[in-house]
Each structure stands twice: as C-alpha cells, then as structure tokens.
Amino acid sequence: MALLSVQGLTKRFGGFTAIKDVAFEVAEGEILGLIGPNGSGKSTTFNCIAGMYPATAGSIAFDGREIAGLPANRVCHAGIGRTYQIPRPFRNLSIVENVALSAWFGQNRDVSRAECWRVAGEVLEMVGLPADPKMRTDGLGAAALKKLELARALATRPRLLLADESLNGLDHAEMDQAADMLQMIRKQRGITIVWVEHIMGVLMRVVDRVVVLDHGEVIFDGRPDAAQSDARVVEVYLGSEAAA
Numbered sequence: 001m002a003l004l005s006v007q008g009l010t011k012r013f014g015g016f017t018a019i020k021d022v023a024f025e026v027a028e029g030e031i032l033g034l035i036g037p038n039g040s041g042k043s044t045t046f047n048c049i050a051g052m053y054p055a056t057a058g059s060i061a062f063d064g065r066e067i068a069g070l071p072a073n074r075v076c077h078a079g080i081g082r083t084y085q086i087p088r089p090f091r092n093l094s095i096v097e098n099v100a101l102s103a104w105f106g107q108n109r110d111v112s113r114a115e116c117w118r119v120a121g122e123v124l125e126m127v128g129l130p131a132d133p134k135m136r137t138d139g140l141g142a143a144a145l146k147k148l149e150l151a152r153a154l155a156t157r158p159r160l161l162l163a164d165e166s167l168n169g170l171d172h173a174e175m176d177q178a179a180d181m182l183q184m185i186r187k188q189r190g191i192t193i194v195w196v197e198h199i200m201g202v203l204m205r206v207v208d209r210v211v212v213l214d215h216g217e218v219i220f221d222g223r224p225d226a227a228q229s230d231a232r233v234v235e236v237y238l239g240s241e242a243a244a
C-alpha cells in the first residue's frame with residue numbers, strides 16, 4: 001500500500017483551474033520529485049494535501065486514511081510535514097525558538113519546554129544551523145532560511161515531508177547541498193519525501209521517480225532518466241528550461 005495516494009485532485013480558484021485530475025502515489029521510503037514549469041500547480045498540489053485550503057475535488061489517502069478536507073493542523077498531526085516555498089519564520093523569535101515551537105506544535109500533547117528545545121537542537125544540527133539561543137532570523141540569507149524552513153518541518157516529526165524548495169536564488173553549491181540534505185534526511189530518519197522543484201538538473205540526481213505537471217495536469221510519471229527522453233516532458237519542460 002502506498003503511503004500517500006492522490007486521486008482526481010482538482011483545485012479551482014474562482015473560474016481558474018489550477019490543478020485538474022492530478023493522480024500519483026508515493027511509496028514509503030521513496031523520494032519523489034514533483035516538477036514542472038512555473039505556475040504548473042506544484043505548490044497548489046502541496047497546499048491541497050497539507051490542508052492549506054480544501055481541494056475542489058479528489059481523494060488524498062495517507063497511510064490508508066482519507067485526509068482530504070482536514071485542516072492543516074490535523075494533517076500535520078497525522079504525520080505530514082511541509083515547507084513553504086517562501087520562508088516566513090516568526091521574526092520576533094530566535095532561530096531555536098522557531099524550531100522549538102514547531103516541535104511543541106507537532107507533538108500535539110503536553111511536552112516540556114526542555115524536550116522541545118532538545119528536539120530543536122537536534123534538527124538544527126541536522127540541517128547545519130547554529131542552535132545558539134541568541135541568534136535571530138534577521139541575518140539569515142536565502143539558503144539558511146530554507147534550512148530553517150526544513151528544520152521547522154522536521155521538528156514536527158513527520159513520516160512524510162513535502163518539501164517546496166524552489167532553489168531559485170541559491171548558487172550551485174547551495175543547491176547541491178539542499179539535495180544532499182534531503183537524501184540524508186531519508187537515510188537517517190526514514191522519512192518519505194516529495195520534493196517540489198522546477199530546476200530539473202539538481203533534483204534528478206536524488207529522486208527515485210518524478211511526476212511532471214504542466215498546466216495543472218500530470219504529463220509524466222516514471223523514472224528520471226525516462227523523463228529526460230520523454231517527448232512531452234522535453235517539449236514543455238526541458239524546452240522552457242533550455243530557453244531560460
């Protein structure tokens with residue numbers, strides 16, 4: 001049985017259909033790449049799964065249980081963590097406090113402050129950010145903010161991580177580091193990952209399988225090497241990247 005099974009997922013914003021009949025599955029332990037050009041519906045797919053807003057239609061089964069329509073807090077407590085494409089940490093809290101708060105929220109039970117700080121320290125070390133209690137988020141650059149976003153998601157102790165990375169603005173070394181980190185997270189924690197990214201090159205090295213979206217519809221589901229030689233993917237996706 002798949003850990004996540006999405007069927008017929010559709011989201012309309014007024015008269016505009018952002019995703020239509022999206023279907024894919026994610027096996028436990030897999031790293032799935034969800035890719036596609038700008039505006040193809042990647043973040044919308046995540047937002048529907050994570051309960052940011054309800055889908056217009058479709059089914060989302062997580063570990064065999066229907067979660068479509070659940071609000072974001074309940075999806076998180078069911079075991080799905082997510083990062084946001086645009087990091088928005090609590091600016092009035094330190095880095096550690098941001099992560100400790102996620103640890104507290106993710107537990108959904110009475111846990112001590114000390115335990116939340118311990119979890120925060122652990123995940124900050126994992127993503128390579130300092131757990132200095134005085135360090136604030138102000139000085140963090142794009143790459144560090146993404147690491148913080150990842151740490152906040154990991155602190156909720158997900159079984160499935162939806163990583164909306166969008167590595168735009170990062171240099172090549174930082175992109176490679178982000179890719180390595182997702183691989184390490186799976187290896188060390190056994191977390192299943194869906195990774196959204198539209199720069200195909202960085203992602204292909206790490207993922208087991210890719211689902212390609214174009215204009216809100218799945219146009220490919222298969223191995224990375226097969227995607228790179230698929231005529232439709234090349235046309236809509238690699239074509240646009242090559243042109244860029």
Ligand SMILES: Nc1ncnc2c1ncn2[C@@H]1O[C@H](COP(=O)(O)OP(=O)(O)OP(=O)(O)O)[C@@H](O)[C@H]1O
Nearest residue numbers: 013018036037038039040041042043044045085198
């Ligand atoms: N809340 C919203 N209200 C109205 N339209 C939206 C909303 N969210 C997304 N859209 C539209 O839905 C389409 C898909 O957007 P989405 O953000 O899912 O794309 P994406 O694949 O994540 O793109 P990117 O690579 O730029 O992050 C776009 O046309 C976008 O403008």
Ligand SMILES: [Mg+2]
Nearest residue numbers: 042043044085
């Ligand atoms: Mg997006």
